[in-house]
Amino acid sequence: MVIEAPEIARKRKAGQFIVLMIDDKGERIPLTIVDSDNEKGTLTIIFQIVGKTTAQMAQMEKDDFFLHVLGPLGHPTEINNFGTAVCIGGGVGIGVAYPIAAALKETGNKVISIIGSRTKDILILEDDMRKVSDQLLVATDDGSYGFHGFVSAVLQNVIDSGEKIDIVFAIGPVPMMKVIANLTKPYGIKTIVSLNPVMVDATGMCGACRVSVGDKTKFACVDGPEFDGHEVDFNLLINRLRMYCNQEKQAMEKYKCECHGK
Amino acid sequence: MENKENTEKKEKVPRQPMPEQDPMKRIYNFNEVPYGYTAELSITEAKRCIQCKKPSCIAGCPVDVKIPEFIQQIADGDFIGAARTLKETNALPAICGRVCPQEDQCEKVCVLGKKGEPVAIGRLERFAADYERESGNILIPEVAPPSGKKIAVVGAGPAGLTVAGDLIKLGHEVTIFEALHKSGGVLIYGIPEFRLPKEIVDAEVEYIEKLGVKIITDAVIGRLKTVDDLFAEGFHAVFLGVGAGAPVFMNIPGENLSGIYSANEYLTRSNLMKAYRFPEYDTPIACGKNVAVIGGGNVAMDSVRTALRLGADNAYIIYRRSETELPARAEEIHHAKEEGVQFKLLHNPIEYIGDENGWVRQIKCIRMELGEPDDSGRRRPIPVKGSEFTIDVDTVVVAIGTEANPVIPKTTQGLEVNKWGYIMANGETGETSREGVYAGGDIVTGSATVILAMGAGRKAANAIDAYVRSNKKS
Numbered sequence: 001m002v003i004e005a006p007e008i009a010r011k012r013k014a015g016q017f018i019v020l021m022i023d024d025k026g027e028r029i030p031l032t033i034v035d036s037d038n039e040k041g042t043l044t045i046i047f048q049i050v051g052k053t054t055a056q057m058a059q060m061e062k063d064d065f066f067l068h069v070l071g072p073l074g075h076p077t078e079i080n081n082f083g084t085a086v087c088i089g090g091g092v093g094i095g096v097a098y099p100i101a102a103a104l105k106e107t108g109n110k111v112i113s114i115i116g117s118r119t120k121d122i123l124i125l126e127d128d129m130r131k132v133s134d135q136l137l138v139a140t141d142d143g144s145y146g147f148h149g150f151v152s153a154v155l156q157n158v159i160d161s162g163e164k165i166d167i168v169f170a171i172g173p174v175p176m177m178k179v180i181a182n183l184t185k186p187y188g189i190k191t192i193v194s195l196n197p198v199m200v201d202a203t204g205m206c207g208a209c210r211v212s213v214g215d216k217t218k219f220a221c222v223d224g225p226e227f228d229g230h231e232v233d234f235n236l237l238i239n240r241l242r243m244y245c246n247q248e249k250q251a252m253e254k255y256k257c258e259c260h261g262k
Numbered sequence: 263m264e265n266k267e268n269t270e271k272k273e274k275v276p277r278q279p280m281p282e283q284d285p286m287k288r289i290y291n292f293n294e295v296p297y298g299y300t301a302e303l304s305i306t307e308a309k310r311c312i313q314c315k316k317p318s319c320i321a322g323c324p325v326d327v328k329i330p331e332f333i334q335q336i337a338d339g340d341f342i343g344a345a346r347t348l349k350e351t352n353a354l355p356a357i358c359g360r361v362c363p364q365e366d367q368c369e370k371v372c373v374l375g376k377k378g379e380p381v382a383i384g385r386l387e388r389f390a391a392d393y394e395r396e397s398g399n400i401l402i403p404e405v406a407p408p409s410g411k412k413i414a415v416v417g418a419g420p421a422g423l424t425v426a427g428d429l430i431k432l433g434h435e436v437t438i439f440e441a442l443h444k445s446g447g448v449l450i451y452g453i454p455e456f457r458l459p460k461e462i463v464d465a466e467v468e469y470i471e472k473l474g475v476k477i478i479t480d481a482v483i484g485r486l487k488t489v490d491d492l493f494a495e496g497f498h499a500v501f502l503g504v505g506a507g508a509p510v511f512m513n514i515p516g517e518n519l520s521g522i523y524s525a526n527e528y529l530t531r532s533n534l535m536k537a538y539r540f541p542e543y544d545t546p547i548a549c550g551k552n553v554a555v556i557g558g559g560n561v562a563m564d565s566v567r568t569a570l571r572l573g574a575d576n577a578y579i580i581y582r583r584s585e586t587e588l589p590a591r592a593e594e595i596h597h598a599k600e601e602g603v604q605f606k607l608l609h610n611p612i613e614y615i616g617d618e619n620g621w622v623r624q625i626k627c628i629r630m631e632l633g634e635p636d637d638s639g640r641r642r643p644i645p646v647k648g649s650e651f652t653i654d655v656d657t658v659v660v661a662i663g664t665e666a667n668p669v670i671p672k673t674t675q676g677l678e679v680n681k682w683g684y685i686m687a688n689g690e691t692g693e694t695s696r697e698g699v700y701a702g703g704d705i706v707t708g709s710a711t712v713i714l715a716m717g718a719g720r721k722a723a724n725a726i727d728a729y730v731r732s733n734k735k736s
Contacts, residue, residue, distance in 0.1 A: 011486060025536070025544060028443075068443040208527045240620070
């Protein structure tokens, strides 16, 4: 989805996010910025339908507008010439991995990208990722395209091939990031993950997004969203993401009923 | 002598009680608890004021409201006149009439209070302001000729709205930058509907806008643009009234379990996002049956009373000192007790225990006793060894204070902060270490009251006016 927000487009850097609110009764949801176009003053975001708000967003048409767009929020990704960087994107996480891969490439890194999805049809940004990577590896869970299996197995192959990896960026579903972090830890490969916990204000005011990193409580909105994957307590994050499961279902049911009514 | 006779004669009329919603009904709704004085009650109460020749009440008010003057107008039945007198020095009277701690300010020094009960200044202020708003007869005061100076105000809370209201009347061009999607700051996200209806805040913000103030919401200064960017855009001065936005936790085991909120989050969900009307509104909130609120201030009372209205069977206040030290206003404690809040005093949480899904189920508490007075002058709470026990809960709200949000200090060059991260500012002028940058409210003092933030805003507005008029650079 492309959103017109010129001031944010001008300011934003890789790794930062925005908060959207559709209407007066809507919730505030954080979404990472995938790309921006300074001349057109636009931002690109990629989302998956996971609840009522994203379902509603999927129904939006050209020239519709959000009541509120806030950003850019969070720390930008720390981009340096690390040497060889592996960028891993899973599902819609590829959208977040893309600007990081592009920035890493521009800074002179050798970029190896690994992207994966459940099946071929829902794989996104393959061409874009290829353009900003020295090597692109694809995996699908069902084997319909590329490697048959998870991105973590592809990473293991890269490590086993003797490639010297200086840093890994892993963005995707929490279980994926957890597996990647566990995989790289014994090799001592620095691994950065981007966390997307529940947020409300997203400016450091409420603490909804607290995560445990190296046994210290951090707010993902102002201290993150990127953290050292070897220090993150992923189980806590998984639990906290489930906090409103029932209400999310309830809101979705209500929305579906209202849609059918129309 | 004349005063004394008056006192004796007028003291026969008692302070008029505030009509209120029945406690057993109001715990099932979010409607405002006190109904407000009627015109009749207001006149009776206003006539209790003895119109001291040297009134001490004005000095008791952080924004110097002309108290005897507006009370006389009410006594004379000139309610609109009273509202306008209030607005000469206080841009937000309907709000102050509700949330000011009058018992520590104007009413504390009222002469009548020495022998009996002080004049109900706050209730009269509320009445006059409500009367004007409901009548629709709102006067937009004349604004001074344009000064050609542009001022940026960061934060649309009590301090920022006051600064903006004052400076626009002095002829300056004023733009407020607000991080949230709605203006009002703590008045919108923090104080619940049952204590301060949001339509009142909206009306007061609308009034500030009618004066000509431009408000830009969804603008996080420090991220979207910095203070330096604002100067580069042509603003001549910047006021920082961003509040003490970051929540404090106790850093005890289990504090990140699901179901444990900061008061900021709990109240923001309920008030700003209207989670109490879920699923009509999209934002959810945990509606616990056994809710514990940690802390004893006004924010703790707001949280625990919100929990009751969200359907809690047991709503506890857990506070480490005794009743005497509770920092909340007497009125809030009284209302909480009427509504059935259970006070666990001299108790302190030491650990949270969760279930297999990571949801909080129990608080492990320790009993406390009071020792010698500490730096704050209050007796220091000391844990009683071996007194640990558990309380069953499914929702916890931590309301033990806030600290400075570091976004602005970190992104503004030359802005000095103290060891707690609060911005260093002159108490009389709001001047900071950076020329042209002023600050006031909670980001300077730490968590305080709406009216103190407004008082700081008033002083800063005067200093900013003097600064931009004398400034040759433009």
